[in-house]
Each structure stands twice: as structure tokens, then as C-alpha cells.
Amino acid sequence: MATAVDAPANAPASPAKPTQVQMTPNALRDAHNMETLGRGLNALVKQSRVLLVGAGGIGCELLKTLVQCGFREVHIVDLDTIDLSNLNRQFLFRHEHIKKPKALVARDAAQRFNPLVNLVAHHADIKTFDVAFFASFTVVFNALDNLDARRRVNRMCLAAGVPLIESGTAGFLGQVQVIKRGVTACYDCSPKEVPKSFPVCTIRSTPSQIIHCIVWGKSYLLNEMFGDSEDESAFDHSDDAQNADEIAELKKESQALKAIRQAIGTPGFAEMLFDKVFKTDLLRLRSMEDMWKTRSPPEPLAYAEVMARDATTTAMSNKTELLRDGQKVWTLEESVVVLNDSIERLCHRVVAARAMGEGTEGAMIEFDKDDIDTLDFVVASANIRATLFGIERKSRFDIKQMAGNIIPAIATTNAIVAGLCVLQSFKVLRGQYDSVKEVFLAPNATDHMLASDRPRRPNPECPVCSAFQVTLDVDFDKITLRDLVDDFAKEQLKFDADGEFVISNEVGILYDVDETDNLDKKLSELSISHGTFLTVIDDSDEPFLNVVINLQKAKESLGDKPYAVVSISDRNSDGSAKIAKQPKKAPKPAPQTNGVSNSKQPLTVDDDDDLIIPEDTQPANNKRSREIVGDEPVAKKSKVAPARAPAVLSVANGNSSQTGEAVMIDD
Structure with missing residues (x-):
């Protein structure tokens, strides 16, 4: 709708009334x-x-x-x-x-x-x-x-x-x-x-917090049964070598679950899964007496036992109301009823996907905070596991916040x-x-x-903004790591000829004096492509600033050369790179304190x-x-x-x- 406003001061005046201009x-x-x-x-x-x-x-x-x-x-x-x-x-x-x-x-x-x-x-x-x-x-x-x-x-x-x-x-x-x-x-x-990850043994064997049980239900059990069984992104495997025996047992458990997965859609699938993860696996953990010297062992639970309880029968009759209330903290028996119901829903989706020709295992189901089927599965399984390990249960609303990353x-x-x-x-x-x-x-x-x-x-x-910046046009079909090390770093940047420097990317180290296996490989073979940043770190006694190299694909032919320098932060009079030395580190001052710890x-x-x-x-x-x-x-x-x-x-x-x-x- 157009709006009328007064005309600018230099507009012709009307003796009758102010001139107005229509503006969009x-x-x-x-x-x-x-x-x-x-x-x-x-x-x-x-x-x-x-x-x-x-x-x-x-x-x-x-x-x-x-x-x-x-x-x-x-x-x-x-x-x-x-x-x-x-x-x-x-x-x-x-x-x-x-x-x-x-x-x-x-x-x-x-x-x-x-x-x-x-x-x-x-x-x-x-x-x-x-x-x-x-x-x-x-x-x-x-x-x-x-x-x-x-x-x-x-x-x-x-x-x-x-x-x-x-x-x-x-x-x-x-x-x-x-x-x-x-x-x-x-x-x-x-x-x-650093984002929090959890040791795999903590998640799989010794949970002590509800979040451990949630990660177990979301990243392990759901994936093993209905999703990508290789997805363990929430687990920290850094200490696997120190727990080799336990890791071996956990791998056996995973293989057993893969076998149970083949029974999806059969009448006894829910009981097989329940007894495996809440009875058999916990009996194995209880048998490891050294693990429970300073903590309470888990209490295994059989499917037939819990299903025979009166509380379970009552929960089954109230299932509709139970599923509607997201703020309620479910009892153990109520969690079992919800788990059974969510397993039935997920199995139906897998069977339907098989019927549509989506492979022998059906569709890969991933956790989604807005997918009530996967959410109920994770909430119920996490609460059951929490109960068996003596951990306080949480409501579906609370677990959705943690598992679904909703703040x-x-x-x-x-x-x-x-x-x-x-x-x-x-x-x-x-x-x-x-x-x-x-x-x-x-x-x-x-x-x-x-x-x-x-x-x-x-x-x-700062390793990023204080670094010496270089941009190279690169022929990725020609250039090798040796070209960067011997010709560019040593000859043009004047780094130590003995190789006392490191070249790395976001994934890890590509070169140092003890890591020379990649020298004759093309950068393309090392998965280095257009837009990659490499960092050169001087390891000498009086180090240069870090050098950040921005690699970009050459738009024009470089002839016989594998690379060409496009830009460089600073140069000497002879055209060589003028890289400053790392600033001397000042001694860290003693903390100012009155004897009271500062929690800020x-x-x-x-x-x-x-x-x-x-x-x-x-x-x-x-x-x-x-x-x-x-x-x-x-x-x-x-x-x-x-x-x-x-x-x-x-x-x-x-x-x-x-x-x-x-x-x-x-x-």
C-alpha cells in the first residue's frame, strides 16, 4: 500500500495545500x-x-x-x-x-x-x-x-x-x-x-550418570538395532589399549546384537533384545569382581520377570496416557512398557522398508529428537539401564533436552x-x-x-592470526609434499635445512623429521585439495612464527612448475620471505590470591x-x-x-x- 508523505522542502509549493508525493x-x-x-x-x-x-x-x-x-x-x-x-x-x-x-x-x-x-x-x-x-x-x-x-x-x-x-x-x-x-x-x-566425549568402557560397562545411559541408548543400542552400527561418534576410544580385555568383550556383545538384529519383525524380538542387554550383559559385568570394589554392581533383569509384575500390567493399561505425559518420570515397569511399544513401532518401519525393497535390513533409522519412535526408545532404554545401575531416572522432557541437544x-x-x-x-x-x-x-x-x-x-x-600468511597457486596433479618441504619451506622460507619443522593440516602431521613417508606422494594422494590450509611449525631453538599456507587450484597453466607464490605477508629486499621470530615468552606471573581459591x-x-x-x-x-x-x-x-x-x-x-x-x- 502506498504511503503519503510531505514533499521535500525544495518541491514546488501549492498555495492551496502542501504537495504530497506518493511513495512505495x-x-x-x-x-x-x-x-x-x-x-x-x-x-x-x-x-x-x-x-x-x-x-x-x-x-x-x-x-x-x-x-x-x-x-x-x-x-x-x-x-x-x-x-x-x-x-x-x-x-x-x-x-x-x-x-x-x-x-x-x-x-x-x-x-x-x-x-x-x-x-x-x-x-x-x-x-x-x-x-x-x-x-x-x-x-x-x-x-x-x-x-x-x-x-x-x-x-x-x-x-x-x-x-x-x-x-x-x-x-x-x-x-x-x-x-x-x-x-x-x-x-x-x-x-x-573441548566437547565432552565419554570413554567407551564408561558408556558400555560402568555408567555413573544418566547422561552415560542416554548416550548408550542413543549412540549404541539404537544404532546397533535399527541404524548404522558403526556410528560411535559419542565414544572416546583413546583409552582402548588400556582396557583391551574389556574392549574385546564389548566387541563380542556387539556381534551378538548384530545376530539379534536379524530377528527384527519376529514375535520374540523384543524379549531377545531385552534379555541380551539387561540380563546377559549385566551378568557378565557382575562377574568381573574387580570392577565393583568401589561401586555397586548392576542388577540384571529378565524380561519374563518384569512382564509378570502387576505394575507392568497396570502400566500397559495406561499406556496411552503414559505416552502423552512428557514430564512424568516413568517407573521401571512403565519404561519397559514404553520400550516394548517403541520397539514395535520401529520394527514396523523396518519391515515396511524391506517390503519397499530398501535392502535386507530395511531403512537405517537415525535418532531424531522430533521422531517420537526413536525418542521413546532412547528414553525407555536409558531409564531401564539407569535403574539397574542405581542411577536416578529422568523424564522424557529432560532426556530429550540432553539426547536431542535442545537448549x-x-x-x-x-x-x-x-x-x-x-x-x-x-x-x-x-x-x-x-x-x-x-x-x-x-x-x-x-x-x-x-x-x-x-x-x-x-x-x-595465536596459531592462526599471528602466523605468517602465504597463498600458493598449485597444480595438484604435479605437486608433491617434497616440493613443499625442500623447495618452498627450506629454500624460499629459509626454514632449517635439517628439517627441524613440522607441516600439518587439520587432520594431523604430514611431515616432520621423523615422519617422511609422505614426501614423494602427491598432495592429491594425501586428500589435500583446493582451499586447504597447511601450517608450518618451526621446531628450532629460535623458531620462526608459524607459517599458514593457503593452497588454491591454479586457474592457469604453471608450465613445468608445481606451484606459484600468489601472495606473501612480507618480503626482504631480495624478494625472499621476511618471517619474524617467535616472541619470547614472558614468565607466567604468580597468581594474585588471598588464599581463597578463585572459582571464576x-x-x-x-x-x-x-x-x-x-x-x-x-x-x-x-x-x-x-x-x-x-x-x-x-x-x-x-x-x-x-x-x-x-x-x-x-x-x-x-x-x-x-x-x-x-x-x-x-x-
Whole structure:
């Protein structure tokens, strides 16, 4: 609908009444933006090319704000699809959009706000885009859901020299951080918490918390019976060698379950499965007396025994009401009834898939927090196991939060943080990096809802932003690792001729003085391709800074050469690389204390429903202080690739309402 506004002052005046100009809603919005931002900033906004990574909670709010503020070209990248649990806070999505790509749906929804904006959606993994793609944008907004991708975007923006605006929320808490190479701290300038994984023996043999039972039901039992039996991503196998005998027994148990899986759809399947995991396996564990010297052994339970109980009969008669109440903590007998019912539903799906010709085993069923069949199976099996090991049971609602990685998110917090991101972007567009702020939303921490501080300076020991940057055009059909070691690292970068340096990628070490097996292999044989970053670490007594090499596929023929140098951070007068030495580490100052232990730790947050479960799942009431990076130097990078860890943003003086170690953020 067109809106009438007073004509500009220089318009011809009418003696009868003021002249009015009819303006479309888009023109009216543009006029308002001009008046609010000013002519110069409004022009910068219109000329900007923006990349938005992530279209979840914060991403939806950001996209809406960017469109309404007059940005004329926005690219959206997101690999995820829409879940039912997203709908309460990701307002661009509706029920009919479930299972559709977030990026595409968000583009279509936001396009209706302003048809003049060029919105480009990429339903893709952000890690597939190269430095040239990032370099084509004026500013990048991060609204991601995992650490690996966030680190990738951070590294790409540093390599491309493009400013990055990071953000995160956790309930009522939020944070916005501007990242600019050489000016502010980057995402990797501070250490990040490692996501919690559990030793396989703890999950399979000695659970002590309900989360151990949940992981067992979700990542082991459900997968062995109805899904991919090789999926043990939630298990930590690092100590397998120390428990070789127990691991061997556990492998036998898995093989026995595979045999039971062949009985899916037969009348006795539920009893076979129950007796195997809750009777036979626990009898074996009880026989290992050394394991129970300091803890209570589990109590095996037979299927026939529990089904004969009066309480089980009562639960069966109330099954409909039982399944409807998600807040109720089921008794052991009620859990058995729900387990039987969920097994029947899952078996029906497998048999139906077989009938449709989907292989002899039927469809591979994966856990989904919105799939009531798999959720009931995990809740019931976890609660039964918890009971037998003397662990307190939980309701379906509580277990869904832990197993489904759902952390309550607040849409208002997302909207506030998205607005703060755009406000900081105005300073970035003007080049006013001396006035950007690291902003914290912490309404319960101080008298003010918002707190801000000047951005942290780059950490001189950061393995990413303090590194010497090099970009190479590479012919991946020719180049070998030896070309990089002997010709580039030793000859051009002047690293130690004796080989006292390490070359690694995100997976692990490719070369060091004791690891030379890969020297004559082509990089393509080592799964190294376009867009890969390699890190060269000097192991000499007076080491150079780390060198980060960005490898990109050559667009033109390099002739006989396997690579060509595209860019290099600094050069000597003779054209060789001018790499500084590592800064000397100052001795760590003695802690200032009055004898009372300081329990304050940085409050960590992650993105979009990614739940990191700590060992201590009790609520924590200790206030956490903001993480200050730079007061304590980060340890020198070891000769291994960086461990993967959950994304971390620090929040000022927040309280963790979920766990004692981590607070999750919505995306």
C-alpha cells in the first residue's frame, strides 16, 4: 500500500495545500534509512556485499535486520534443514518448511520484506568455499552452529582480509565480537573448551550418570538395532589399549546384537533384545569382581520377570496416557512398557522398508529428537539401564533436552544480538575500528542490560592470526609434499635445512623429521585439495612464527612448475620471505590470591542446539567472569593438528543455568 508523505522542502509549493508525493513502502523505508543513517553511511550500506553464514536463530534475525536496513546484496550459506524444534524462535520458518533447506526458505521469506534486495542462497557447507569467495564480500556475519565451521570462517576471513562479526546467545546472555586481521583478536586467539566425549568402557560397562545411559541408548543400542552400527561418534576410544580385555568383550556383545538384529519383525524380538542387554550383559559385568570394589554392581533383569509384575500390567493399561505425559518420570515397569511399544513401532518401519525393497535390513533409522519412535526408545532404554545401575531416572522432557541437544533459546535475545551485529557493522563499513566494541548482553549481571568493552588485541601467540600468511597457486596433479618441504619451506622460507619443522593440516602431521613417508606422494594422494590450509611449525631453538599456507587450484597453466607464490605477508629486499621470530615468552606471573581459591572461569557458549554435556550435570550457581585473552599466553602449538572443540564465546558475569561447565548458544 502506498504511503503519503510531505514533499521535500525544495518541491514546488501549492498555495492551496502542501504537495504530497506518493511513495512505495520500499521507497519509504529507504527514505527512513537515509534520514537515520545519513547519506554517506546509507550509501556504504547499499554498496556493500554481505555474507551471512548460518540461517538459524540469530541468522533469521540478522537476515531480517540486514534487509530492512538497506543492504542490497546478501548471500546466505547454510547446510542445515529445518527441524520442528526450530520453529519457536526461527521466525522465517513455518511447519510446512520442515526438512527443507534453511538457506533457501530464509531467502524466500526475507525477499518478501524487500523485493529490491538481491538475496542469494547457498544450501552448502561453508567449508567448501575458498578464499576468493570470502574476499568478494565487504563484511561477513557468523551465525554458525559448530566450532569446526566457525574456525574455518575465521581463518578464511583472516586470509581474505575481510572483517568478520561473530555472535552468540545463551538464554538471556549474548555477545558480539568484531574480528579484523591485525586489529582485533580473532576467534582462535583464546582457547576453546573441548566437547565432552565419554570413554567407551564408561558408556558400555560402568555408567555413573544418566547422561552415560542416554548416550548408550542413543549412540549404541539404537544404532546397533535399527541404524548404522558403526556410528560411535559419542565414544572416546583413546583409552582402548588400556582396557583391551574389556574392549574385546564389548566387541563380542556387539556381534551378538548384530545376530539379534536379524530377528527384527519376529514375535520374540523384543524379549531377545531385552534379555541380551539387561540380563546377559549385566551378568557378565557382575562377574568381573574387580570392577565393583568401589561401586555397586548392576542388577540384571529378565524380561519374563518384569512382564509378570502387576505394575507392568497396570502400566500397559495406561499406556496411552503414559505416552502423552512428557514430564512424568516413568517407573521401571512403565519404561519397559514404553520400550516394548517403541520397539514395535520401529520394527514396523523396518519391515515396511524391506517390503519397499530398501535392502535386507530395511531403512537405517537415525535418532531424531522430533521422531517420537526413536525418542521413546532412547528414553525407555536409558531409564531401564539407569535403574539397574542405581542411577536416578529422568523424564522424557529432560532426556530429550540432553539426547536431542535442545537448549531452551529465547528469540528476543537473538533479535537483540542480531541488531548489535548490524550496529557494529556500520562502524566496520566506515573503517572506524578504533570505535568498535565487544558487546555483552547480560541482564542479570549488572544494573545495565548491555555492557561493552574495547576489542581485545590479537594474541601474539595465536596459531592462526599471528602466523605468517602465504597463498600458493598449485597444480595438484604435479605437486608433491617434497616440493613443499625442500623447495618452498627450506629454500624460499629459509626454514632449517635439517628439517627441524613440522607441516600439518587439520587432520594431523604430514611431515616432520621423523615422519617422511609422505614426501614423494602427491598432495592429491594425501586428500589435500583446493582451499586447504597447511601450517608450518618451526621446531628450532629460535623458531620462526608459524607459517599458514593457503593452497588454491591454479586457474592457469604453471608450465613445468608445481606451484606459484600468489601472495606473501612480507618480503626482504631480495624478494625472499621476511618471517619474524617467535616472541619470547614472558614468565607466567604468580597468581594474585588471598588464599581463597578463585572459582571464576570463562563462561562458554555454543551455537544452535549443540549440547556439550559435562561430567558434572548439576546446576552451577557460581558467577563466571569474562574471559580475558592475552593475560595468560596460549601454550605453543604441539606437533599435532588442533583438536576439535566446541565453539566458545565469553559472556560477562553470566550464570550457567544448564551445566557446571558449559552453556550452549542458539544459532
